[in-house]
Amino acid sequence: MNTFLGFGKQYVERHFNKTGQRVYLHLRRTRRPKEEDTSAGTGDPPRKKPTRLAIGVEGGFDLTEDKFEFDEDVKIVILPDYLEIARDGLGGLPDIVRDRVTSAVEALLSADSASRKQEVQAWDGEVRQVSKHAFNLKQLDNPARIPPCGWKCSKCDMRENLWLNLTDGSILCGRRYFDGSGGNNHAVEHYRETGYPLAVKLGTITPDG
Known part of the structure; x- marks a missing residue:
């Protein structure tokens, strides 16, 4: 006890x-x-x-x-x-x-x-493990300020398919699809330039995960 x-x-x-x-x-x-x-x-x-x-x-x-x-x-x-x-x-x-x-x-x-x-509140059958990137997540001391709404890509002003980098707070558009739709690859390019690997798609985060 x-x-x-x-x-x-x-x-x-x-x-x-x-x-x-x-x-x-x-x-x-x-x-x-x-x-x-x-x-x-x-x-x-x-x-x-x-x-x-x-x-x-x-x-x-x-x-x-x-x-x-x-x-x-x-x-x-x-x-x-x-x-x-x-x-x-x-x-x-x-x-x-x-x-x-x-x-x-x-x-x-x-x-x-x-x-x-x-x-046991909700479980979808998937075994979840903490990735090495999440376990050792680096976050900058002075990240970008994130507005509560009105998000847009910081490089091309796109307002859909946006991703938030969890290290520096950058909001950038997602990858371009084979048919030309989607984003302009700015989130992927940002990862290649900085090495910051973790990002989440805006609009998909809830208090439950």
Whole structure:
């Protein structure tokens, strides 16, 4: 409960021996199917079968379909003797200890719930990895000022197919397509001149990614 690391029982004693941390939160969740209301006229419509290995997107698994309920068993375990104290038994501890342990338990449980919900809010089945360019992204101390609207290429005044360089803040048009449409290649030329590799297309950035 001090390091916020999680372990299975086969590893928790090893962590205790290495760190001397004695107090652990033991959380066990038992899943059971939710009882459905079979009353006439109140049943849910048939669920669509997923067609993609995805979560929270079209064709994937719908997070709003709560098919299961969970029974939680929360205990405090003190090593090395594996002394167990049920959550509702914390009242028997001294006041100062009880208050600190109770606050820590509540914080851990609420953080777990929030992080789980955020992690599975939407997933389209793609495994995402941080590129070497994003991991070591260089950003200039005094980049160009970016207006909230009215964007245009800084070299040709084009107002469509614009890309924002994440290193220096330059707004430049995209590559020219084989049929002559698209941009004038100014974003690509800027990369060749500066070596700044990361850019995002304007109008495609949202608070969710």
